[in-house]
Each structure stands twice: as structure tokens, then as C-alpha cells.
Amino acid sequence: MGATLKDVAELAGVSRSAVSRTFTEGASVSAKTRQKVETAAARLGYEPNALASSLTTGRTKLIGLISNNFHNPLFLQVFDLFTRGLQERGLRPLLVNLSEERDPDASLRMLRQYSVDGVIVASSTLPPGFPRAFRDAGVPVVHSFGRISSMPEVHVVGIDNVECGRIAARTLIARGHRHIGFLGGPETASSTQDRHRGFREIAAADPGLLVNVTYAAAYSFEAGRAEMTRELARGPAEAYFCGDDVLSIGALSAAQSAGLSVPDDLGLVGLNDMEMAGWQNIDLTTIRQPVRDIIDTSIALVVSLLDDAAQLPQARLFPCRLIERGTLRPLKDAAKRPPA
Amino acid sequence: MGATLKDVAELAGVSRSAVSRTFTEGASVSAKTRQKVETAAARLGYEPNALASSLTTGRTKLIGLISNNFHNPLFLQVFDLFTRGLQERGLRPLLVNLSEERDPDASLRMLRQYSVDGVIVASSTLPPGFPRAFRDAGVPVVHSFGRISSMPEVHVVGIDNVECGRIAARTLIARGHRHIGFLGGPETASSTQDRHRGFREIAAADPGLLVNVTYAAAYSFEAGRAEMTRELARGPAEAYFCGDDVLSIGALSAAQSAGLSVPDDLGLVGLNDMEMAGWQNIDLTTIRQPVRDIIDTSIALVVSLLDDAAQLPQARLFPCRLIERGTLRPLKDAAKRPPA
DNA sequence: GAATTTTTTGCAACCGGTTGCATCGACGGG
């Protein structure tokens, strides 16, 4: 359908190599031939075939962008930033949806068949087998929003979930609550486990503190609402740390339906600080995850790995911080603050 | 890095063609050679290079998935359904973010360089130049969520926005409102124009009806909230049709901040029925856009165009329907209903 | 103006596959 190198070469009256060189950064071509080639190419509407060239160069500039978070509003922003960032660097995201029962191996084979130059997994969990499979294939992998470990199998960029748990617990205690709650996502999620660990650690250091721990079935509105409804029936804590903003909004909804006033009757702290947390009719106090930093770092990392895939897997983590809004009561009185 | 056809051929003791054929659907290979080849391939961890084969077959199975809606929560669902649907058919979505000032021509060239087999544009507006450029290149284009026209330049799958405007106006009138409002997105958006047309058409047929028309600066929460705040100051209608759910939620928030009770003091009808419209603490009455149907149809269409790109551009539209929730008062009394 | 260096150019091989064509062998029929 489209014009090829040969067509352009013939029209311009030069060799195919000459044409190839004019389209290759930093190749040696005289101004005259370049001129001839460019007018010929323009006339034919020629575009070099990136796939054909990848055969000899060994670079496709394709990056597999893998995720299973197609229900978390935060990830719309994540996809936006990833696609923009990759595009700006001349890389093309090949999007892979790993939701549901889809066989991860099939996706893995697919990515190898398309010889992606690198892979970014944007998900808290990494499908088993991915690290080894890609290492064997020599394809760099960056795990964004992943669990930070001291001995990572692949490069990880994310937040310190344990520390988030600590921040949350400290915050709830600082607000004067003596009965606090942890409302996590699925108990099997490593992010939930890590946050619980940090939360428990701080709570345990405070004798006499009452702690409720409960888990929602999913990181979703419905699950949050259902679990909080159950919790209200069981006898709730005064304030909860929820493992995600959507979960928090579900819990908020349950509290409102029960006629409770937030933050007076029930306090809530979320996690993520997704856009809607700031909406005035939600106004969620939450712990902000530095999404932009994580993504920028992930992209920079994958770019650097393109040149040198052999770097030892590292974990890079970013600090999170509390965003004060309306679902948690303010500090009781100045006296409780540490002296300035 | 990975094993090639040649490696497998040598290990299996057959020709390269034999190997190629065992991996090609419907090629003629004896059971014996297939066996030899498969064990050799398994031993080497061989995966055929899809890009190399695309060179001769002329098919890449890559589909450009273009969008500029990376801020509308509906589109997370849209990406989910598109990626899943494409994957299930063995197609690979190459995601393109057309947000902001990015040069559409650059994306266009990129898609040609990667020889995508087809393009799906998931956006209400189509970048100018796309239709011709792709037609010239012989690449099928499907415009999802696009404006329906009787003389489409490319295949369009979407909803009838004019009819949505009519439905909204009829609904507001049926609820007994005599002063109704249209709160659109940006006035330049064709979707907004079409909806306004339908809305106005019905309103004009009802003498004595008061109509406010106003436009938000964007399809966003903040814009909806700001515009409704202004409208409340100016003297609002009794009930509004908002051009999008997020916009509606912004308007809802403005009403709540002003101390108005919804739907008693102010009625609201949104459009899209995105997931959060059903959340109990939002509970938005809205017009549902059949997202799944649009996407399934778009994918089926692009698949059929892969075999026969010459089909004349068609517009396929789906009906929308009102989803009754809590932001619009119910029908006043049974007497007003059409007799059964 | 000749000798030397540097730049430009084309040739040909190669990247990893596919495929038309001719050959080869096996098999069934007469």
C-alpha cells in the first residue's frame, strides 16, 4: 500500500542505502542527496516501516504497559501519565489488560512475539513467572506501584506501604481517638498486608488502644460500603484507615446511610488522593500517593534500562503524606502538639 | 537474544520452511516433522517474531487505540472493554494519548510507521485530517463515541445525541417542571451542540416553558460546580440536564453547598451513567449510554474491516435510556402518564 | 597540481520470517 524505500530510491535516483541513511539519525549523507530523497519521499508520502527496521536494529521502541487495575479511577490518571511520558520519549505503549482469568502466560508470549523493548507493570501485584520469564528473555521490567522489598526480583517503583500504615495510625491517635480501625482491601493483597503491618506496629506501642481490623472483599465502592455496614452493626471504631479512596467513599456512604455524621461520629482516612477525593461533596481526608513521581521515575528507569539492561534490580520508594480534608476531625487542641 | 527459526530448524534437522509451516495455521506439515519441530522449539524457548512475519503477511494485528479522554472516568471502563475485546480476538492495542497540544500528525505518522492494521478513535471529536490520511493509507478507521452524521467520513459508532437531548427535555417536562435548564459542556463540542438541539426542539414545542441554557468550560467536576454556582446566583431553573455525569456531580455539589435540597429544590439529570453515578451517596438520575454495545460493535466493525477495508463508511447508533435515581423528582401523579 | 585525508555512496549481506514452485516419496488403482 504505502511507498517503500525502493520506490523512494528510484524516484530520487539514488541507492536504497542513501534513502535509509537520510532517515537515520546521525548517518552520513550529503546535503544534495538528502534534498533529493526528501522531496521524493514527500511526493510518495513515504513513511519508514518501523517494524522492518526493528529487525536489524533490534529495537522496536514498543513498551508493554501491563495492568489489571481497570476499575480504579486512579489508574485513568496513571494511564494518562504513562502514555504521555512514553510518547514524549518516542516510545509506544502496547497496552495489556491482565484483568480476570486471562492467562498471564499468553500475554507474556505475546509481548515476546512483538519483541517489546521493555515492560512496565502498573499494578500492585506482579503475575508469578513474569520476572524470570523476562529476565531470561533479556527484557527489562519495571514494576510500578509494586510492593517494595529489600530483595526485589525486578525493578520496583512505589510507595512504602508499611510507612503509610504507620502514618495512618499515628494520625488517628493524634486526633485523640482511642478506638481506631483498619479497613483493608482483600486480605491477600500484599499492599493491604504491608499497611496493616505498619498500622499494627504503631497501635501496639500504645497500650490501652482499641483496634478493629477488617477487610473488604475488593478495592471497590460496594465492598467498602458493605464492609463498613457490617462493621457498624458489629460495633465500630471511632475512626478508620481505609486502604483506598474508593473503599473510603464506600465506607463514607455506609456511614451516611446509617445517619452518622462524619467526622464527628466516624472518622475516615483514605489512601491515594485520587481526583474525586477533593470533590467538595466527598472531601476525603487521605494519604497522597505521589503518582506523578512514581510514573516519571518508572519511565526514566525503563529508558535507562534500554541501554543497559543489566542493572541490578532496585526498589525506589516515595514518601506519602496526609492530605487534610473533611472526613477526620482536626487536632483536638494545641496542647497535644509537640512543642514547637 | 531469543531463538530464531533457523536455530529451531537446525536443532530439529528440518528446513526453515518446515518450522515456519508448523507455526502457521492451516499449512501442510506431517505429524512427524511437527513433532520434531515442536520439541526443538520448546527446548529453545522459541517464539515466532510477529513483526518479522508481518513483513511478508502484511498484517501486524496492531490496532491503534486513540483517545483524548484521559480525565473522564467513563473511559477507564472504555479502555478496559476495548483492551479485553481486542485481546480476545488476537489484536494488540497500541495506545495513543492525544491529549493537550500534542501534534495529531505526529501520532498519525507513528501509526503508519508501525503499520497498524486498523485504528479506533475513542473520542467525541476526530482530529481533522485523520479520515483522509488513513483512507489514503488504506487503514480502516472506526470512530467510537463519535458524532453521528448522515454522511460520515469514517465509520462511526455512537449514540444519537440529539435524541438524548429530546429525552432529557421530555423527562424534565414530564416531571412537571416549567422552568428547565440545559447545562452543556464546552459550547464548541459537537456532542453538546447536538444535545442542545434536541433539547431545544422539544422545549420549543411547549409554549410558556422557561428555558435556561448555559455551558461549562469543560466536562469536569470543577467546571460543573462553577457553572452551577453562577447559575444559582443568576436565578436557576427548577431542573437541569447536564451534558455529563461528572459535570452533574459538580452541579450537585454546588447545589449542596448552596443549601439546596436535591431533587426538591433543584433537579438534575446527567448523561453516561458511569459507575459512580450509582454510588448511594451520589445517586444520580442519568441517561445511560450503552458503552458495552458501542465498544462491542466498534471492535466487530474494525475486525470486519480488516478483511474488507472498502466498505462504505456507516454510522451506527444506539439508543439511550433514562436511569431513574435520586436527583430528579418522580412523576407527579399517575394522571399525567399516558393512558396504558 | 599531486598526494593525502575525509566524506559520501553503492554493493551486498543480513535481520526473521513467508511462500510459490519444483521435487520427492508414498500410496492407491489398474
Next chain:
DNA sequence: CCCGTCGATGCAACCGGTTGCAAAAAATTC
């Protein structure tokens, strides 16, 4: 037993590019 048929196989050319190498051309030096 010979012939025709047909499936299986390999050869070689091709898909659309890139690149090492040597020759040609241009620029520089003396």
C-alpha cells in the same frame, strides 16, 4: 509392476529495511 495423484518438503526469492566494507568523490594539505 507401472503410473498418476497428492501430501510433504526444501530451495530460493522476497517482505522493508540496516550496515560493514570498499570504491568513488570531495576536500584538504603541501
